[in-house]
Amino acid sequence: MDDLRLDRWADDDHPHEECGVVGVWGSADAAALTALGLHALQHRGQEAAGIVSLAAGGQFHAHKGRGLVGDNFGDAQVIAGLPGRAALGHNRYATTGETALRNVQPLYADFEFGGFAVAHNGNLTNAHVLKRALVRRGCLFQSTTDSEVFIHLIAISLYTTVTDRLIDALKQVQGAYSLVALHNGALIGARDPMGVRPLVLGRLAQGGFVLASETCALDIIGAEFVRDVEPGEIVLIDDAGLRSVRPFGKTSSRFCIFEYIYFARPDSTVEGTPVYDTRKRIGAELARESAVGADVVVPVPDSGVPAAMGYAAEAGLPFELGIIRNHYVGRTFIEPTDQIRNLGVKLKHSANRATLEGKRVILVDDSIVRGTTSRKIVEMVRQAGATEVHMRISSPPTTHSCFYGIDTPERGKLLAAKHDIEEMARIIGADSLAFISLDGLYRALGRAGRDPASPGYCDACFTGDYAIPLTDQQDNSERPPSLLQAANQ
Template identity: 60%
Template sequence: MLEDAGGHVRDADDDQMRLECGVFGAWNVAESSAITALGLHALQHRGQEACGIASFDGQLFHTERHMGHVGEAFSGTDLVHRLPGRYAIGHTRYATSGASVIRNVQPMFADLEASGIAIAHNGNLTNFRALHTQLVAEGSIFQSTSDSEVILHLVARSRKGSMEARFIDALSRIEGGYALLALTNECLIGARDPLGIRPLVLGELDDAYVLASETCALEMIGARFVRDIEHGEVVVISGKRTLRSSRPFPAARARPCLFEYVYFSRPDSVVNGRSVYDVRKRMGACLAQETGVDADVVVPVPDSGVPAALGFAQASGIPYELGIIRSHYMGRTFIQPTQGVRELGVRMKHSPNRQVLEGKRVVLIDDSIVRGTTSRKIVRMVREAGAREIHFRSASPPIKWPDFYGIDMPDRDKLLAARKTLAEMQEILEVDSLGFLSVDGLYHAMDAGPRDPVHPQFTDHYFTGEYPTRLLDREIAEGRNDPVERQLSLLVTA
């Protein structure tokens, strides 16, 4: 077992990146908990370990939090009786084994003197440990190890008058990437971090408003997309249909997360005005232009490599085929008791289509390479199915740096591209050639032109090492933060 950049424990053979969560909120919607459950179902890809819903019926708050999938937790005709009301927020979460406990599941709820408040949070706070240490020293008692609970404490301790003002006061203390929803007895609040690292969208359902991490959740419930919540924006929905917007913090350049397009968002979502599916196809086309090779067939690693493989095939003229078939019925809790069985585990998820692969020169397309463990297993499987040559292509640049904004990613010494040269990686993966999309190629696929080295248009630190915010907790852990400066940073509040 290994510990990742977020302090979680993960299996050494686990080569999959995960996003921490997805959020959904509905205001003044009939059967809001059922609508929220449907929205969370569409966001299941953003978190598959746990889920929760908090509703308000006009007098009382009701909450349910469960381990497992949305369909398992919130099925049944009694859902609207268990969670009544026209107001609700929900959350679907991924947690590694070290943090997969019910006390960390959201939404988190607290009774304050003026109102109850439930919070759902997508992303990570990069000053969580610093704030947690200060709050505990001042008498706060925490019930979880989630950074979301810090926000609740900051709201509770704020001396501002209204709940909205207290929420904004709390936002002024936190750093990192986030999309936040808060439900009170008077309003639904949505907020996006000042750089827009994590996504949040506004939709309209009949005469009501909904908020969600992705547009695919709006499609699921039949809502109309209105617009993206802007970076640094706070929206407050109240009454029957009142929506107010504010930008309470100094203006900053937007830098949305590129991995929303590379991997995390659903292909049918539109994120920050860009179709995820179209971007991924263009990534494949750019990859073909940069790393073209003579081959017989282009094969995606399903499902995330499919759009890029289509783009690669169309740009190169090489036929596209499904040479790997993915099983969608693999159990989440399958036990792998021995190394021998563990080595066969990849075949539970991916099976070779021998008729497509045998005797062929194969271009194998995946969205990215993290540790390389799963990629090597897939290569061996394709080779055993008779492929004559295997040319592995990654539709993203080499991942060389960890993330601290909501992506569960290994530390740098566990990232293959951070430790090895291209030739060494090619040998480790046992492929005939290896190629990656360049950073400029990815920017071109985003229709953003070349990367601006002074003011990058996106959050791209996992490729470049240039983090968009300071990493206070990391600085403290590494002894790079002066105690006086740290204390001053914690006291910069209203």
């Protein structure tokens, strides 16, 4: 039996992580720094990790494995086997393709210009259409991940330089992506034209550059944050320094709003805004919109903590850790029987009876997807003696699936897509339930509200406003089984 991540089936009430990417150029410790960066980005993917390094003479070295970064790169001998002054790495959370070693990134290929490795965060929304056309041309796919489409588009491009081939490939794909690539001459970073997925640029103290999904990966290796890679920008880093090309026309930025709510680590700065401060502002706005009589504000850890702090401060109520999270659940070989599934939430969270008994409790969490975990959390708090349980959510209701790199269920399994808020409160067993409004969320982000003509963020999971075409979803041709596994099919 494959080993099972307990938190995968103990907590299905949140959208799950995307992926994390790191690239380092110009350091003798490139692989070690990449591994540290991936460790900081572990929250973005826990299914697998991989690093490819580039040594002198154009020799590439790779190590990949299922599991956590520490499981794969905690051995000094593994790092020693990844020599060179450049490396790139990837944490995987599967949104397309099964978790098999062939799907673990970075992907690598030998071209006429030399070796080429690529790591990708996001989803291509026309991957099936492109893959079908490429297979008809004779391309042989070795994985079931949409990231391999980049490899084949580069391979068949008629352009001469690596950069022009990559631009040619990027102009054919649709979707949300942050991409880091490595070849004999340079480290390359790219974001999709709408900048849905994040990518930041940092500078190492001893010289050299870093590309990463979040600033927390820069912090752990002592790199200085330089700037965000801009939407539609391609940055090229080599021994001559840094240069930038912008092959796409001007487009409106639609950065993923869920990065602020849940995905990014609280100590990261996203698009110039500290995530921790933003989440506290979201909580304060939520308190203004949905005040209720209570004795204590309790976060659902860990993602609900900053919003609960903001809520408590605005409401003038005590903030207490009424639920304690067990951070050492990790892996388990326990077979997920129904009985064990029912215990899953208690293995990950436990009620702090001393702070809950006899209290009217406001529970603050970041989202409700299926409602299953929320129901168990509410029940746990009641069993600990709470007289009332009021649930407050620091995002609007999740009514639509994500097709841009976040693992959410199909729409029919989203609680908010089938029930109004009063029905949802009854289903999860709360005395009351409230979500922050969409305009309230935008106010917390420093805007007057959501401008439908120019939202500035991707909020399709709340609105159904998909800014990037969903070509594969509209394609009615028969699909191979591997592609039926794509997110939200």
